[in-house]
Amino acid sequence: MTNVTRLCTTKALLTVNGQYPGPPVVAREGDRVVIKVTNNVKNNISIHWHGIRQLRSGWADGPAYVTQCPIQTGQSYVYKFIVKRQRGTLWWHAHISWLRASIHGPIIIYPKKNASYPFPRPHQEVPIVFGEWWNADTETVINQAMQSGAQANVSDAYTINGLPGLMYNCSTNDTFRLKVNPGKTYLLRIVNAALNSDLFFAIANHTLTVVEADAVYVKPFQTNVILITPGQTTNVLLTAMSQPPNATFLMLAGPFATGTAAFDNSTSAGILEYVTSNATAVNSSSSSLPMMKPTLPAPNDTSFAANFSQKMRSLGNPKFPAAAVPQKMDKQFLFTVGLGLNPCPQGQTCQGPNGTKFAASINNISFILPTTALLQAYYFNQSNGVYNTTFPDNPPFPFNYTGTPPNNTQTLNDTRVEVLPFNTSVQLVLQDTSIATFESHPLHLHGFNFFIVGQGMGNYNASTDPSNFNLVDPPERNTVGVPSGGWVALRFLADNPGVWFMHCHLELHTSWGLKMAWVVLNGNGGRSQSLLPPPKDLPPC
Ligand code: C2O
Numbered sequence: 001m002t003n004v005t006r007l008c009t010t011k012a013l014l015t016v017n018g019q020y021p022g023p024p025v026v027a028r029e030g031d032r033v034v035i036k037v038t039n040n041v042k043n044n045i046s047i048h049w050h051g052i053r054q055l056r057s058g059w060a061d062g063p064a065y066v067t068q069c070p071i072q073t074g075q076s077y078v079y080k081f082i083v084k085r086q087r088g089t090l091w092w093h094a095h096i097s098w099l100r101a102s103i104h105g106p107i108i109i110y111p112k113k114n115a116s117y118p119f120p121r122p123h124q125e126v127p128i129v130f131g132e133w134w135n136a137d138t139e140t141v142i143n144q145a146m147q148s149g150a151q152a153n154v155s156d157a158y159t160i161n162g163l164p165g166l167m168y169n170c171s172t173n174d175t176f177r178l179k180v181n182p183g184k185t186y187l188l189r190i191v192n193a194a195l196n197s198d199l200f201f202a203i204a205n206h207t208l209t210v211v212e213a214d215a216v217y218v219k220p221f222q223t224n225v226i227l228i229t230p231g232q233t234t235n236v237l238l239t240a241m242s243q244p245p246n247a248t249f250l251m252l253a254g255p256f257a258t259g260t261a262a263f264d265n266s267t268s269a270g271i272l273e274y275v276t277s278n279a280t281a282v283n284s285s286s287s288s289l290p291m292m293k294p295t296l297p298a299p300n301d302t303s304f305a306a307n308f309s310q311k312m313r314s315l316g317n318p319k320f321p322a323a324a325v326p327q328k329m330d331k332q333f334l335f336t337v338g339l340g341l342n343p344c345p346q347g348q349t350c351q352g353p354n355g356t357k358f359a360a361s362i363n364n365i366s367f368i369l370p371t372t373a374l375l376q377a378y379y380f381n382q383s384n385g386v387y388n389t390t391f392p393d394n395p396p397f398p399f400n401y402t403g404t405p406p407n408n409t410q411t412l413n414d415t416r417v418e419v420l421p422f423n424t425s426v427q428l429v430l431q432d433t434s435i436a437t438f439e440s441h442p443l444h445l446h447g448f449n450f451f452i453v454g455q456g457m458g459n460y461n462a463s464t465d466p467s468n469f470n471l472v473d474p475p476e477r478n479t480v481g482v483p484s485g486g487w488v489a490l491r492f493l494a495d496n497p498g499v500w501f502m503h504c505h506l507e508l509h510t511s512w513g514l515k516m517a518w519v520v521l522n523g524n525g526g527r528s529q530s531l532l533p534p535p536k537d538l539p540p541c
Helices: 138-148 281-285 302-311 374-379 507-512
Strands: 002-006 009-013 025-028 032-038 047-050 076-082 088-094 104-110 124-133 157-160 177-180 185-192 198-203 208-213 216-223 225-228 233-239 248-256 268-274 331-342 357-362 365-367 412-414 417-420 424-434 441-445 450-457 479-482 486-494 498-504 515-520
Touching (some): 032 047, 088 233, 104 124, 124 198, 157 268, 185 198, 185 225, 216 302, 357 507, 365 515, 374 515, 424 441, 424 479, 441 486, 479 486
Parallel strands (some): 025 104, 124 185
Antiparallel strands (some): 047 088, 088 104, 185 233, 198 225, 198 248, 208 216, 208 233, 248 268, 331 357
């Protein structure tokens, strides 16, 4: 635990190596990474390496009760994995309850030795990690919400590298400053580690060139504003103009939030400050020039979101070829993702709308985490009583998802998985529903990248929409924002045996049940198609 003060509130935060946000994990493509995690706090812990494919090494993926039981107080677990065919920015975070609020940090993957970037080498590379600051203890926040069945409280501030910035009370000195030299180019490695909010980000008077998303290169495009959901990472180039020393520009991070649910409608600010290379002490005299302020889209600007995601295209050129997009489908799924209101369980009092209880589901199933790890149960053939394999391929009761909700929308609480034979080509359409309210859901898939081949508003139409799919240069990611009141179509090849979690990366929605798991079977082509055996120090439950 580390005492940290923000917004005039001092809190004991759970931290890694005493740092908030946590330290970067730095690797090179092809490296074997070994990280020993020792739990010195009272909470159970597990760490997820978000976006790392974990080819055959699912035991190191990290989600508690999915691929491992948590690391208990005083225990250690060594995570071992190889970084294969990935370079860029990813991140790591606690993957149990809401502990990732303070336990997170960037993963920086450099290209192989002597390999270049598909853009000019930047002068400097700077991790920019967005987070949320809560004056309250986040475990108390979620426990109360789950007990009362009501909406949870929202955060008190957004942060840039752990700092709320000068637009909040008591925070002038807690403002992130990015110092740049005129004419130089910087690679900003941006991570959204916020618990519950998609974010816009912009720097006054500066264009950003997006070059990579979720550790995959994209066709470079310029934008004044980026949109990034929790779970996503985006690398952008920032070229410093010709400006006098001491020139300063505001950078802002603020919420993208649709629907009627409460959200933190505040803005984190940082300062871009021009310095000459030898002027390191410019810091204190820098307020003499007026600061330009960027304009962020309105919090509910869904058309910005739609346009922005259309611009993302995988790079795919001869020197930096893109991975192959599955063209033929072995399996097609339609999953609804959305919020709902369940009747109050007997003997409980619920504080949701009209005495109901908030829930969230995929194909109407509110996923329940087991008390042992799914991967262990699968590997040792002990699934009985842990999970069943009856996850529906399609919504159990189709209706107009973006229109009037049906009368009975009660979700089913269960632990169900979808089983895929090795190398199945999957097409997965995720459809938002508007039962309690529509909302954008950043869906994250563990163990794979998927191609985002299509998206649209309203209800997905299986007979007309596929003809517009982009099978040429779709972006390849691990987290996608399902449009509020719309759908996305994803494709992936199930070439990584193991048990893989898929969930909304808004912690509140995950807690309400917007999650599920895939079981990908071993191939029968020898060891290279099989999950490796569990490590000896895998934590017991
Ligand atoms: Cu970044 Cu399952 O999480």
